[in-house]
Amino acid sequence: MPQQKKPQNPSVKDKKGTKTSKSLIKRLPVYLRILDNLIRRDVDIISSRVLSDETGFTAEQIRKDLATFGAFGTRGTGYNTSYLREKLLKITGLDKQIRIVVVGSGHLGKALTRYNILKNPYVEIAGIFDANPAELNTEILGIKVQAMEDMPRLIEEQSIKVAMITVPAEVAQAVVDLLVENGISAILNFAPTKLRAPAGVHIHNADLTIELQSLIYYSLEREKE
Amino acid sequence: MPQQKKPQNPSVKDKKGTKTSKSLIKRLPVYLRILDNLIRRDVDIISSRVLSDETGFTAEQIRKDLATFGAFGTRGTGYNTSYLREKLLKITGLDKQIRIVVVGSGHLGKALTRYNILKNPYVEIAGIFDANPAELNTEILGIKVQAMEDMPRLIEEQSIKVAMITVPAEVAQAVVDLLVENGISAILNFAPTKLRAPAGVHIHNADLTIELQSLIYYSLEREKE
DNA sequence: CAGTCTGTGTTAAAATATTAACAAGTTTGT
DNA sequence: ACAAACTTGTTAATATTTTAACACAGACTG
Secondary structure (H helix, E strand, O other): OOOOOOOOOOOOOOOOOOOOHHHHHHHHHHHHHHHHHHHHHHOOEHHHHHHHHHHHOHHHHHHHHHHHHOOOEOOOOOEEEEHHHHHHHHHHHHOOOHHHHHHHHOOHHHHHHHHHHHHHHOOOEEEEEEEOOOHHOOEEEOEEEEHHHHHHHHHHHHHOOOOEOOHHHHHHHHHHHHHOOOOOOEEEEEEOOOOOOOOOEEEEEEOOHHHHHHHHHHHHOOOOO | OOOOOOOOOOOOOOOOOOOOOHHHHHHHHHHHHHHHHHHHHHOOOOOHHHOOOOHHOOOHHHHHHHHOOOOOOOOOEEEHHHHHHHHHHHHOOOOEEEEEEEOOHHHHHHHHHHHHHOOOOOOOEEEEEEOOOOHHHOOOOOOEEEEEEHHHHHHOOHHHHHHHOOOOHHHHHHHHHHHOOOOOEEEOOOOOOOOOOOOOOOOOOHHHHHHHHHHHHHHHHOOOO
C-alpha cells in the first residue's frame, strides 16, 4: 500500500479563474459516486484509467477535469480515493449537508422525494409542500406534506437555498416566483415548461418526457454514411 | 393570415450527412412541445424570435437547428406551426406512435409510467415488468405489472425498440443485457450506474441524484471575477 | 411596381469542449 | 543507485457548438 503525499491546493475555485463548464460540473457527482463505491470496497488508490472504466468518460478527460481544480493525484500512482472524494465534496459544495425543499407532492414529487431520501446521501429533504389540502399531512417516509403558507418560514429558518419543483406546468412560474422571493437560488424543475427567474437564480430543467422523446431519435434504424 | 408556400425537403436526414449533435436532438422535443401549445392556441405562424422567448434558446440557434434538416420557414414571415411540427415529428421519429416497455415497478417506475401516460402524447407504455412477485398484477392507470418472463414475448410481438429502466443499480446491467438480447436498441436508464451495451444500442442516463447534486454547485454564493 | 420591412438560411467568426501528446514525478525491480 | 514501467498534469491540436453577421426571399405599402 503505497504512501501518498497529499498535494496541497486549498482553493476550491478553478485555478485560472476561468468559469468552469457546465458539462464538467455535471461529471463531478459521477466521480463522487464512484469514489463512494470504491471507498466502501476499501480501495485506496485509483488511476484515471480505472475511473474511466467505471464512469465511461475517457481517462484524459477525467485527468483534465480534476486538474481544473488542482493537482489531486500522484504521478506514477494515481489518486487517493478518500482524498479525492474530500476535494470533490468541497468543490461541489456537498461537503456540508444540503437541505432542500420539494414543492408538489403528486406521484412524481413523492417518488422523487423518496428516491432522494433513500439514494442521495448528500441532500436532506427539509420539507415538502403542496397546494392541495387533501395532501396535507400525508407522509413520505416520515416527512409530512405541509401547506404552501408554511414554506416561507421553513426556508428562512433553515436558510434553504435549493428547491425541487414537481408541480403542474400551469402553476410552475408562480411557484418559482414565490421561491425566489423567499431566497431560493437554485431550482430543479420537473415541470415541462420554460421558467423565468432573475439573474443569479439557477434553474435546471429535468423534463422527463424530453429525455424519452430524444431517445426515440436514436432508436430508429439509420443507415450510417 | 399570410398564405405560405411550403418548402420541400422530404429528407429527414441532415443535409450535409454530418452527424447531428446530441444537444441539437435534445432541443427538438422542446420545439415540438412549444409547437403543440401554439397550435392548441390556433397560432399559425411563429418567428424564431418568439420561439426563443418560449424555449429560452437563442433565435439564432433555433434557426440554425431547424436549418440543419431543411428550409422549413418562409423568409420575412416565420415558420408555419403545423408544418414545422409535422417536419419535427418526422425527424425525431415521433410521427409514429412509439411503444416502450418499463422495467422496474418501484415507486419511481410507477411515477414515471404514470407521468408518461398522462403527459407524453408521443409514447405509449406497452408493458411494465418487475421481478418482485408482490408487484405482479398491481395496476398503474390500468396497466398491469407483469413478470419478467413475459417480457421477451411482448417485445417481440410488438417489435418494441425502446425501454425505460428503474431497477436497483445492482441488477441494472443484467436487465440491460436481457433487453438487448431481445432486440431493444434504446434504453433510458434511471439507475445510478454505468451500463454497458453493444455498439448500436443507445443508453441515456437520467440520474436524478446527479441533477440535484450538480445544482448544488450553482447554489453556492461565488464571488464572480 | 418600386421601395421598404421583416425574418429566414447561410456563411463566417468566436467560444467551448474533447482528444492527443508528452514532459515530469513516483514507484518498483534489479 | 539506476533503469524501466507507470500515471499524472500540462500544453497543444482538433473537433464541436454557439454566436454573430448578412445576403436573400417573400410580403406589405403607397
